[in-house]
Amino acid sequence: MNQAADETTIARVQTLRAQLQAASYAYYVLDAPDLPDEVYDRLYRELQDLEAAHPDLVTPDSPTQRVGEKPATQFTSVRHNIPLYSLENAFDLTEFRAWEDRWRRQAPTVGKVEYVAELKIDGNALALTYENGVLVRGVTRGDGVSGEDITPNVRTIRSIPLRLNTDTPPPVVEVRGEAFLPLDVFEQINAEREARGEALFANPRNAAAGTLRQLDSRIVAARRLDFFAYTVHLRDEEMKEKEHPSSSSPSSSSSPSPSTPPSPSPSPSPSSQWAALDLLQTLGFRVNPNRQLCQSETEVQAYFNEWDTKRAQLSYLTDGVVVKLNDFALQQQLGFTQKFPRWAVALKYPAEEVPTLLEAVSFQVGRTGAVTPVAELRPVQLAGTTVARATLHNADRLAELDIHQGDTVIVRKAGEIIPEVVRVLGELRPEHATKATMPTHCPQCASALVKPEDEAVTRCINSSCPAIVQGAIIHWARRDALDIEGLGEKWVKQLVEQGLVQSVADLYGLTVEALLPLDRMGQKSAQNLVDAIAASKTRPWASVLYALGIRHVGTVNAKTLAQHFPTVAALATASPDEIEAVHTIGPEIAQAVFQWFRVPANQTLIDRLQRAGLQLAASPEEQAQLAPGPLAGKTFVLTGTLPTLTRPEASAIIEAAGGKVTSSVSKATDYLVAGEKAGSKLTKAETLGIAILSEAELVAMAGPQTA
Numbered sequence: 001m002n003q004a005a006d007e008t009t010i011a012r013v014q015t016l017r018a019q020l021q022a023a024s025y026a027y028y029v030l031d032a033p034d035l036p037d038e039v040y041d042r043l044y045r046e047l048q049d050l051e052a053a054h055p056d057l058v059t060p061d062s063p064t065q066r067v068g069e070k071p072a073t074q075f076t077s078v079r080h081n082i083p084l085y086s087l088e089n090a091f092d093l094t095e096f097r098a099w100e101d102r103w104r105r106q107a108p109t110v111g112k113v114e115y116v117a118e119l120k121i122d123g124n125a126l127a128l129t130y131e132n133g134v135l136v137r138g139v140t141r142g143d144g145v146s147g148e149d150i151t152p153n154v155r156t157i158r159s160i161p162l163r164l165n166t167d168t169p170p171p172v173v174e175v176r177g178e179a180f181l182p183l184d185v186f187e188q189i190n191a192e193r194e195a196r197g198e199a200l201f202a203n204p205r206n207a208a209a210g211t212l213r214q215l216d217s218r219i220v221a222a223r224r225l226d227f228f229a230y231t232v233h234l235r236d237e238e239m240k241e242k243e244h245p246s247s248s249s250p251s252s253s254s255s256p257s258p259s260t261p262p263s264p265s266p267s268p269s270p271s272s273q274w275a276a277l278d279l280l281q282t283l284g285f286r287v288n289p290n291r292q293l294c295q296s297e298t299e300v301q302a303y304f305n306e307w308d309t310k311r312a313q314l315s316y317l318t319d320g321v322v323v324k325l326n327d328f329a330l331q332q333q334l335g336f337t338q339k340f341p342r343w344a345v346a347l348k349y350p351a352e353e354v355p356t357l358l359e360a361v362s363f364q365v366g367r368t369g370a371v372t373p374v375a376e377l378r379p380v381q382l383a384g385t386t387v388a389r390a391t392l393h394n395a396d397r398l399a400e401l402d403i404h405q406g407d408t409v410i411v412r413k414a415g416e417i418i419p420e421v422v423r424v425l426g427e428l429r430p431e432h433a434t435k436a437t438m439p440t441h442c443p444q445c446a447s448a449l450v451k452p453e454d455e456a457v458t459r460c461i462n463s464s465c466p467a468i469v470q471g472a473i474i475h476w477a478r479r480d481a482l483d484i485e486g487l488g489e490k491w492v493k494q495l496v497e498q499g500l501v502q503s504v505a506d507l508y509g510l511t512v513e514a515l516l517p518l519d520r521m522g523q524k525s526a527q528n529l530v531d532a533i534a535a536s537k538t539r540p541w542a543s544v545l546y547a548l549g550i551r552h553v554g555t556v557n558a559k560t561l562a563q564h565f566p567t568v569a570a571l572a573t574a575s576p577d578e579i580e581a582v583h584t585i586g587p588e589i590a591q592a593v594f595q596w597f598r599v600p601a602n603q604t605l606i607d608r609l610q611r612a613g614l615q616l617a618a619s620p621e622e623q624a625q626l627a628p629g630p631l632a633g634k635t636f637v638l639t640g641t642l643p644t645l646t647r648p649e650a651s652a653i654i655e656a657a658g659g660k661v662t663s664s665v666s667k668a669t670d671y672l673v674a675g676e677k678a679g680s681k682l683t684k685a686e687t688l689g690i691a692i693l694s695e696a697e698l699v700a701m702a703g704p705q706t707a
């Protein structure tokens with residue numbers, strides 16, 4: 001240890017720092033990671049080891065000397081009262097034991113301990129401040145010392161209570177936890193981005209980060225972010241920690257000692273992590289149910305192994321297990337290093353990368369005409385599923401990988417849902433292998449492909465290309481578009497191949513007789529399909545507009561446009577400037593919409609849809625629903641006695657602001673307005689994680705026109 005460093009070591013340290021710095025800039029500031037986490041972790045570890053062996057090489061600006069990167073600047077930067085520490089990683093049992101040995105050396109008299117094992121949620125940490133029980137601030141982790149104030153966005157997360165569920169809230173409470181996107185939402189967002197020709201998010205964590213930093217909180221609201229809480233700081237504890245940020249000497253705990261009788265107050269200061277999680281749940285937070293109180297290292301290991309397989313069934317991603325010493329007095333005794341708590345460790349699941357053989361490269365044509373190269377692989381087991389295909393993204397990526405027929409490739413499915421080829425093992429390439437290149441002509445319709453210089457995407461621009469037509473029909477039938485039940489891929493493929501449908505307008509001329517000749521189509525399913533298509537004629541104008549598949553027009557933009565242009569004629573004749581004048585609609589979107597209506601084939605399509613009886617104008621009800629009241633689209637339930645308003649008065653306020661009042665609490669409820677003597681509705685709302693409002697909060701949300 002501690003030898004003078006040679007030139008090679010000095011150079012290596014410098015290289016590592018530069019690489020880590022570039023990677024963390026891409027990750028934290030740009031939200032566009034360019035290094036797999038596993039690689040980053042290894043490089044980081046290598047640097048840490050070199051610095052440990054040569055302490056004279058440590059500089060204050062080394063990536064090991066700070067928690068992260070500077071936050072980007074669109075939101076106000078806020079200093080955290082207590083820094084948001086990160087966790088030390090352990091990649092195997094030996095490393096876990098090393099952590100155990102380390103903290104035990106600091107607390108040699110401690111015998112048997114309890115551990116809390118929690119899933120490590122692969123999301124974004126948030127710090128939430130409640131003053132007198134009311135949510136006043138939500139801040140991102142940022143660089144751990146200061147983050148961005150994203151309170152309006154945080155308020156849209158339904159699993160975050162706007163008010164703590166207690167009658168006697170401490171003056172200040174800070175709750176921390178992980179915001180994340182459920183996998184199905186992530187897939188939906190990416191599908192929409194693909195439809196709009198935008199770059200895809202690499203994984204749910206980046207999609208969540210991008211969403212949290214959206215300046216328009218309405219977009220955030222539409223994205224169903226979720227949140228699991230894992231720590232709670234009551235003000236007095238917070239002050240203590242501020243005074244002794246890395247105290248390692250035993251000090252008296254602020255928590256009641258075990259001999260103190262249980263306090264009658266509903267939110268006593270917890271004395272263990274296990275109790276803190278229960279308290280968080282009582283206060284109205286979503287706490288991950290898969291936690292476990294472990295009595296030994298063996299139990300921790302068993303939990304880790306159990307979740308290595310079970311995590312594949314979760315609706316969100318977890319990349320490991322966080323192990324915390326349960327007793328807060330012991331936590332306090334151990335304290336923090338510059339970066340980590342000494343009383344916790346993250347046991348990480350190994351990287352999910354495997355080698356396999358590339359059998360062929362095929363080319364898929366999407367509904368926007370985008371041509372994606374796809375690796376056809378010898379099937380391998382990866383992250384609990386069999387993978388036989390992996391995306392190669394686009395022409396640039398294909399060229400960069402320099403992939404050849406018969407190559408051995410590394411496929412990865414870490415955060416990603418779609419497996420991808422991360423690299424090629426060139427040294428294993430068979431002799432005379434041919435290089436894979438993008439085709440010049442569409443594999444579906446043979447027309448010439450187009451790739452604009454400044455875009456990554458290669459496109460087929462033949463609007464009657466069968467792949468584009470199929471994609472357009474599948475999009476048309478989507479649940480959030482015209483919701484045509486039963487019109488899935490297998491029927492669409494046949495309808496297009498048999499020449500029965502060449503445009504979505506053709507769907508409305510289909511009859512039972514015309515459908516019967518299709519492979520495996522019976523009388524009953526034919527009738528159901530015809531009925532489902534007919535039912536789609538009642539879908540509102542905003543849904544039709546989204547279903548048309550105009551570039552950049554996802555569900556949110558479609559609603560906004562439908563609200564400002566209540567008829568197709570109004571939109572079709574609007575100038576780009578008029579479209580752009582709509583708040584949140586940018587020049588790119590305006591151009592895409594304007595251009596779309598200039599294409600003769602699209603004008604014909606609109607005429608045919610009009611004749612088929614689709615809703616190309618907003619009905620009065622739709623207009624009312626689209627009206628931009630502050631509570632538009634939100635469903636409320638009232639319960640208990642409100643301090644000043646009667647029920648009809650409260651309902652009137654909600655409705656005037658565009659909201660809806662229903663009588664019973666269900667998953668569809670957005671807010672429960674609770675007064676005195678609230679009963680079972682309150683309990684039900686809590687179990688469903690529905691936000692609870694007081695009368696005052698409701699009035700504030702409904703805005704000035706109701707006051």
Ligand code: IVH
Nearest residue numbers: 085086087118119120121125178230322341
């Ligand atoms: S505790 C002082 N518990 O993992 C310790 N963190 O790699 C605070 N994370 O920054 C963290 N799930 O964003 C904790 N159950 C969990 C977690 C968790 C995910 C994140 C957190 C942290 C990162 C460290």
